[in-house]
Amino acid sequence: MKFGIEFVPNEPVTKLNYYVKLAEDNGFEFCWITDHYNNRNVYMTLGAIASATNKIKIGPGVTNPYVRSPAIAASAMATLDELSGGRATFGIGPGDKATFDALGIEWTKPVGTVKKAIAEMRELLAGKRLESGAQLAIKPSEEIPIYLGAQGPKMLETAGAIADGVLINASNPKDFEAAVPLIKKGAEEAGKTMADVDVAAYACMSVDKKSEKAKQAAIPVVAFIAAGSPPVVLQRHGIPAEKVETIRAALKEGNFGAAFGAVDDQLLEAFALYGTPEEVIEKIKALEAMGVTQIVAGSPIGPNKDTSIKLIGKHIIPA
Numbered sequence: 001m002k003f004g005i006e007f008v009p010n011e012p013v014t015k016l017n018y019y020v021k022l023a024e025d026n027g028f029e030f031c032w033i034t035d036h037y038n039n040r041n042v043y044m045t046l047g048a049i050a051s052a053t054n055k056i057k058i059g060p061g062v063t064n065p066y067v068r069s070p071a072i073a074a075s076a077m078a079t080l081d082e083l084s085g086g087r088a089t090f091g092i093g094p095g096d097k098a099t100f101d102a103l104g105i106e107w108t109k110p111v112g113t114v115k116k117a118i119a120e121m122r123e124l125l126a127g128k129r130l131e132s133g134a135q136l137a138i139k140p141s142e143e144i145p146i147y148l149g150a151q152g153p154k155m156l157e158t159a160g161a162i163a164d165g166v167l168i169n170a171s172n173p174k175d176f177e178a179a180v181p182l183i184k185k186g187a188e189e190a191g192k193t194m195a196d197v198d199v200a201a202y203a204c205m206s207v208d209k210k211s212e213k214a215k216q217a218a219i220p221v222v223a224f225i226a227a228g229s230p231p232v233v234l235q236r237h238g239i240p241a242e243k244v245e246t247i248r249a250a251l252k253e254g255n256f257g258a259a260f261g262a263v264d265d266q267l268l269e270a271f272a273l274y275g276t277p278e279e280v281i282e283k284i285k286a287l288e289a290m291g292v293t294q295i296v297a298g299s300p301i302g303p304n305k306d307t308s309i310k311l312i313g314k315h316i317i318p319a
């Protein structure tokens with residue numbers, strides 16, 4: 001099993017550098033930096049991380065083809081690859097509607113747009129010229145792996161067909177029971193096998209020596225995940241729509257006490273990997289049995305990031 005870690009660049013980059021170096025020293029193989037326009041710039045953050053680390057693979061987890069063209073993203077990734085000594089990995093997804101509404105960007109044909117962007121990036125990163133005439137003057141040292149952030153069925157099939165890996169915002173085996181056959185279908189139709197696709201559980205993770213402390217730290221993140229989950233996901237986990245409606249309404253009013261108070265064990269089991277290292281190891285085994293090959297420790301990571309990164313490095317990664 002590979003291990004990655006996700007950071008949202010919503011705190012000073014110098015602090016992120018510290019956490020990523022700590023993750024590298026504790027055996028994490030990948031670092032994924034989220035990309036939302038209102039946070040610190042993903043590529044400037046990655047450039048700083050490249051200079052602060054020397055082993056961990058680093059990249060956006062995930063950007064999208066609407067806010068930057070494939071040529072601009074390819075230039076950024078070739079630069080990151082040079083800066084990091086060949087450790088660049090690229091994560092791209094269709095982005096989300098709220099972002100594009102705020103930026104006045106029309107969000108059309110997400111599957112087709114992502115497909116085209118990945119094809120153009122592969123061409124550009126191989127030093128080739130696009131039909132448009134675009135061509136990079138810088139070529140990366142190694143082929144940069146391209147991961148697709150996906151949840152929907154068509155996007156999952158597309159990931160299997162054209163990507164080296166897929167980053168799925170999910171923490172429960174039921175989600176991978178549904179996703180892996182779609183990824184497999186896409187891979188096989190493209191003449192690939194599942195061995196060619198790194199299936200990553202981009203999980204809400206919370207680890208602590210005390211299970212209750214880990215659980216409390218996961219609750220706020222689970223509230224937002226539950227509120228943003230489509231009906232198909234709620235049905236998959238047998239979660240009544242009205243339970244999530246209560247949380248959605250409370251979050252909308254800014255009543256975080258009521259929203260977090262409505263998060264119960266059913267929601268925690270569905271949307272988080274939480275508990276003591278021993279408890280989380282058991283949950284990871286269940287994900288592995290469903291075909292997951294990378295665990296990405298996503299927010300909150302635990303009640304205390306430092307402690308949790310060290311606990312994961314000491315007890316979970318070697319297990």
Ligand SMILES: C[C@H](OP(=O)(O)OC[C@@H](O)[C@@H](O)[C@@H](O)Cn1c2nc(=O)[nH]c(=O)c-2cc2ccc(O)cc21)C(=O)N[C@@H](CCC(=O)N[C@@H](CCC(=O)O)C(=O)O)C(=O)O
Pocket residue numbers: 033034035036061062063064093094095096099107108109110111112113149150151152153154155156167168169202
């Ligand atoms: C577009 C959407 O795809 P989706 O995979 O479900 O998208 C949900 C998320 O993956 C997407 O919002 C990601 O960008 C969210 N996301 C992040 N989004 C961000 O903006 N920033 C991040 O840092 C980020 C990180 C991240 C990490 C992991 C992950 O899994 C997702 C992450 C969807 O609806 N797909 C459906 C239908 C799409 C479809 O059929 N569209 C047609 C036509 C539709 C039309 O007419 O427009 C087409 O595209 O051609 C499907 O896959 O079946």
